[in-house]
Amino acid sequence: MSQISEVTRENWILSTFPEWGTWLNEEIEATQVEKNSFTMWWLGCTGIWLKTHEDTNILCDLWCGTGKRTHGNGKMKNGHQMQRMSGVQNLQPNLRTQPFVIDPFAIRGVDALVVTHIHSDHLDINTAAAVLQNSAEDVPFIGPKEVVETWIRWGVPKERCIVVKPGDEMQVKSVKITALEAFDRTALVTAPEGETLADKLPQDMDGIAVNYLFETSGGSVYHAGDSHYANQFARHGNEHQIDVCLGAFGENPRGITDKVTSIDMLRMAESLNAKVVIPVHYDIWSNFAADPKEILALWKMKKDRLQYKFKPFIWQVGGKFTYPNDKERLEFNFDRGFHDVFTTSPDLPFPSFL
Secondary structure, X not given: OOOHHHOOHHHHHHHHOOOOOOHHHHHHHHOOOOOOOEEEEEEEXXXXXXXXXXXXEEXXXXXXXOOOXXXXXXXXXXXXXXXXXXXXXXXXXXXXXXXXXXXXXXXXXXXXXXXXXXXXXXXXXXXXXXXXXXXXXXXXXXXXXXXXXXXXXXXXXXXXXXXXXXXOEEEEOOEEEEXXXXXXXXXXXXXXXXXXXXXXXXXXXXXXXXXXXXXXXXXXXXXXXXXXXXXXXXHHHHHOOOOEEEEEEOOOOOOOOOOEOHHHHHHHXXXXXXXXXXXXXXXOEHHHOOOOXXXXXXXXXXXXXXXXXXXXXXXXXXXXXXXXXXXXXXXXXXXXXXXXXXXOOOOOOOHHHO
């Protein structure tokens, strides 16, 4: 038995973090995906693990970092994208509100690491290190130009990296990955500290952010990264078969437009001709927290009049979604357990005790 005198901050952290240990790692590895379907797990923020019937495993946008950890001097870093967006100076109170549901250094069997854009809650050095250390030497790191340049600066071998821009297609085992235009205006106002953007032409979005279409033998997933709502979603819906779409939902603070609102989540799904729309990202930041049931309520209000052909799915971080098995479900719930109640005799003094 441990003694209080042996407990330190360091062994507390090591014994507690990540909070889920390897539970989800083990679940993903043990899951056998049925034919004509695919399975995803939500890892927090916009991070997903996609697994196919053929045992192709794609890791996208896993973030293993934190938000603010101290009040510091109370001021935002000069040139931060939120400062540029709205002219604020006081510190953004973006605290991480989700536990870590996966251990990146226990990840095995991933076939590609795919990242949508340059922001640090999507492009993560811990994930890059874990995948580099634990994966086969031919597992690619896939992202737009600035993402790949960051990986290389961190020490990922250049030959492991694949730069993609809208229109590029590649095959990772059984999954076809198509890079598509992103609509992330927050990324456009992101630049190195000290660099001014006033009186300059906008950056080229294609070098800093892309959306992805993952096509599997069981259906397709459209990952919109941190894209805002855009008319061009309808073009993507015209040109591609999209079964499930993921969008960065959240409640924007006053003077900020950074996340997709509830009504625009529905507009995105309708424009993409998707069958299921799943909000993500609302889980992670304390100052952008939102209730996804707002999407469900609006969908119920509008679906008959507008003849929506899609359904929303309200997920939980760490939860599993299988398409098409779950396409009619509206909400996720974790396994409540206790399926074997009274299969053995309980150790009680008499049956009526409980």
